[in-house]
Amino acid sequence: MVAAAMSATQQEPQVLSPLVKVRPGDAVKGRKDARLSLARGECEAVQVALPGKVEHPSVEPLTLKGPGAAMKASVWREAFIDVKTPSNGQGHKGPWPDALVPVNAPGHDPKLPTVFYVEVCAPEKQEPGTYRGQLRVKAGSGKPVPVAFTAEVQPFALPATSSLPNSFGISMYSIARGHGLDPESAQARELLRDYGRALLEHRVSAHGMSMNPPPVRFEKGRAVVDWSAYDAEMAPFLDGTLLSSGARFTSSDVRDNKQAKTDAEKTAYYRAFAEHYRQKGWPAQLFFYAKDEPKPEDVPLVKAQSTRVRAAGGIPVLVTSPLDDALNSSADILTPTLNCFYPRPGPQTCPTVLEATALRKRLSGNTRVWWYQSCNSHGCTGGPPDDKKVDAAYSGWASYMVDHSGPLNRAMGVLAFSSGVDGELYFDTVFAYNTKKDPWKDVFEFGGNGDGTLFYPGTPNRVGPSGHQPVLTLRLKHIRDGLEDYEYLRLLSELGDAAFARSAARRLARTGWDITSDAGEWEAVRQEVTARLRKRWAESEYAKGPGRQTPQSTP
Template identity: 80%
Template structure:
């Protein structure tokens, strides 16, 4: 169910030193013993990426990797390889975390090593295109650490007959900002270089099944004639069109959502409504299937209620654009929200102090909403704690521990669990406020991503500058956590596909074995991999019996015949 469900054989190592293959659901830290295998065995659906970790022995000041090509019944599969870089956590996110080095950034293997005392860990990823021929593919990853001879690591990849859709089935909207990116990379936000970087960051999110809001944040210019909004869409379409029409990636993947960019040029209620109406009409004319929405005042306080109600009234008058409100269920806001979006801790009651003022299960929440409403959720410091460090009160620490989390110093299964939870709960989408928040601070992002009481809260990238990477140009550097988020979204696709093929009960039972609630999540990598194998076997059987397997090209259920 997604990259990271590596079928790596976990076995005791022999006395001979050599690379170890370790599940990516284990965060490898200095001084913490791990057990692995001498070979990597991966399973990947068509249209999916799968990864594992290769741990090199001893101190490694430089490493070289020969390109890994895997041969089998179809076109060669290529592997991408990165080296993990550690973040020094000074203040744990809560009692769940620990101080010290934690792996997170994924840099090119040839990038300068800043601390050779840290474990040398490679992240090796194989992606199978949707049209890849099923079957077994084999090859060797040849790694040369320092002056030692190159050591081969056998790889086998089983490409499954079933396929995942290129565009994510679960709508998402994660924040990103041109201005933060420009500041993190030390370039002018008005420069062509900043625009190219913005597209690279957006492309990287799309490659990880994530859609974005924010981007350049520039609303299209508008003027008003006889009550009608006349909008110049050229710059907006140049920026957003490739993300919305499927032309950016070879897979045809598209953003699942897009937010209305409010414009100060629309000053009256009538002008705002006309402008919103023009936004909705433009999306219809373009045929963009992304869910267009209006992001109301974020986390409104009681004094913000009149503003949110006024925003909602103007948007609804335009028609066709739902209003998203980030708040627990509140009678004063319920009538204003078409997409009510509480934090995840508002969905799961638990013993001890509650960290949300209104805790309702998804079913109970839906019963109190209009039928047209969609229910989204999001993570914030309301679930990991907003002050940082373990609270002195053990009951409070327990209340903020165990939740699905995007923090650096939390276990990988917690980073990954949102997809499984989304399937089990039936929520309609996920919001996340930012992916580059720390770029807009004065700190060195590579040394410190602590914000809002959490390590990595709102920051899922690192600025890949030439000085840091030794490259000619700038590039986004992804985090392990973004990989885990992608893996979770692929978990969602596995479970959704299983349901599409007629066995939703099996899928629900599998999901519950991994995430019994938002705060009771299996940490054991072996258990995740065991469930993965069972779900894969069930999918293979149902796929072979289904109508999709008989179609030319074996389209996914969401594909156009």
């Protein structure tokens, strides 16, 4: 399933690793058949590429049968985004695969590669064993060509909710604008739930959402809050009822409220927020997102915010900043950018670079350490800078950019495991929806292609009669796979093989800027980790218990 050279005359579909981004002119060679391995509670995918110019590609539904309930595959066609300005020296102009559209969506260009993204998910209760089926692909009026699929469902299971707390931004108002809808409409609210569901299905939690704070009034210093609209929006994501897996958001943000005007009212309102979560029994970590990336002149504001929130009790304050003596005492969750954790020769892109263990020693004992990607991972101006040393300083990092490789898109989970950070933040997933540009034509923001945008607006003219929907991306799939890498390594460590897990992680990502680009090596490491997990699982108490449950980590 690794990309390599392919004869131009070969006409059989090629099965490729999901980490390979097939671009126009690429010579690709994969396998004739698809072989997947997945844990219970995991999704895994391959790409199926059709050679030559293909008019009206289609597929027949794929069902895999084996010792347990049949598993149905999901299939998308990959659509291309035209990159006009590379994110940096690692990027390139021209079409890049990113959007995952329905197979029959309009707008297929036969001059571009025809690639299907085929995904199989095993519920946690799936019976382990070997499952088989055939994907029948068709080009135009030609005969369907079968592609054999084998999926090996492993005996061990991954938890439905991510063990690594995370929070990615999303906004109903941006979604409504991207889809041309009234943000106050029921359709916009339903679409927000669809986007939130898509994130949760990929192990990602969200902050922002509708952005609407619950109404509040104050009686004798106590905040009286109307939670009805808030609960209607958020409860399914927090109580595990939205997905059949029971997955929940790992975290959720406090929505500041203009109705709370004084410091005392703000504190009472925050206290009511924390109490509501306790009464509901929602395990998600509630946090207050302080002024984003505060400048020196913002320090008094952040300190005032922190004082008010801490007076309420039970809500940590998240501050996006590198280590800074002026802000450290205000942060309960300090969140520097990725490049602040890994020393590197050449021009420095963070004022204070400390590995996670060293950073913790400089903070109070209860302060947690998250991290996030920013334009510091690719350069904030876009395009290769004239100074090669500067370009090198902004190259190689784990990255969510369209024109960077699949391994770079996926690496954050492995890095989170090896570094020991407590969580991940990302500022937005639909940022380009709220600009004057068409995201389908241009997602270049903050010097990178796709910075802050992990979806495309699936309007009827783009996806066909199925109607408004979030269009997923290859990058979101890679992020999900990275979070599953984290689960594999975490589980292996908890089952007594921590040294091997750390060694496996280092083979894939030595640092945040030294990441293995070979898709074959990623597959090889996954196979070795899987073999060790099978052995450790068979020896563990979890394999003997009812339902063969997996150990859970508390976010």
